[in-house]
Amino acid sequence: MNEQWIQFANEIKKMYGKDVVPLHEPTFDEKEIEYVTECIKTGWVSSVGSYVTRFEEELAKFVGAKRAVAVVNGTAALHIALKIVGVQENDEVLMPSLTFVATANAASYLGAIPHFVDVSYETLGMDPIKLNKHLEEIGVLRNGQLYNKQTGRRIAAVVPMHTFGHPVDLDGLLEVCDKFNLVLVEDAAESLGSYYKGKHTGTFGKVAAFSFNGNKIVTTGGGGAIVTNDDALADYAKHLTTTAKIPHRWEYVHDEIGYNYRMPNINAALGCAQLEKIKVFLRKKKVLTEKYEQLICNLEGVQLFKQPLNSESNYWLQTLILEDSLNRNKVLSFLNDNGVMSRPIWQPLHELKMYKNNPMMEMNTTMQLKQKIVNIPSAPIL
Secondary structure, eight states: OOHHHHHHHHHHHHHHTOSSBOSOOOOOOHHHHHHHHHHHHHTOOSSOSHHHHHHHHHHHHHHTOSEEEEESOHHHHHHHHHHHTTOOTTOEEEEESSSOTHHHHHHHHTTOEEEEEOBOTTTSSBOHHHHHHHHHHHEEEETTEEEETTTOOEEEEEOOBOGGGOOOOHHHHHHHHHHHTOEEEEEOTTOTTOEETTEETTSSSSEEEEEOOTTSSSOOSSOEEEEESOHHHHHHHHHHHBTTBOOOSSOOOBSSOOOBOBOOHHHHHHHHHHHTTHHHHHHHHHHHHHHHHHHHTTSTTEEEOOOOTTEEOOOOSEEEEEOTTSOHHHHHHHHHHTTBOOEEOOOOGGGSTTTTTSOBOOOHHHHHHHTTEEEEOOOSOO
């Protein structure tokens, strides 16, 4: 790599004041210590405690939804989100191949079949124009439900993922869902603090899933949430995620197979402290984006991915788009060898051995972006 790349790596280390800069790390202070210490001192550390309810209420208020149900991680949130909207065994679920494996795994837990869709250069997420064309070719409506003519299976839902916090074209996807009578379930794992046309991601579909893993913009250590404007769905989600136990002072009666997915109070306490600072985090993310824009001006063959049209992104992970003249692996090797942790985008799911025979459309853009994307340090600690 040339002197421009050496300077780029050195400037990032200087910016963060570290010899080795992680890709993303949480920011904690006295408030997190205060809330978590209270849980420990009072003994309310498990799935019963006031912080869980508080976190749900504050999260719902922040995103502008009626209800939020806190769970142990984002995968669990997506699993339950798909279940409560009626996805069943042997149904197909449309999703991008260019996403974290949890999107497909959550559908697989229900015995459903991930059906992979190509993405857009403009959003890095599901492309509604390509999806519409694909469904016109392989789909048929019978009694108000869409079926795949090639497999004979029902296509039950569309699951877009807001890649690195950048909102997808939600208007386009809602049109497709309306046309083919499909349920929209947003995988908003990475997009807390992101907006599409002034409305928060995760509030466009029937239900959405968020993640609060340690590397997210707000963390609960490990955690997730199901968000919806439908009270009945929220009640059902809470029932399923608390082992489907019928409320009673002492009896243990369960009315269906449930899941032990409730977020512990100590994690929710951490989340409450983090939510109080999310606007600060988002401001710092934008400052970081501006700094990277300046640094990347000196690099040939590189662009910084910017928020799509009609969107306000949280810029969860800063993203370089490399031109064909640059070798992705050489860039990754250089940056990591020089103390700047970086990573490629996920291996496209249709290339993984457990999903390689799944239904899919042509993946031209997905395969091109696989070779072009490099994520660089993105923590808001500047």
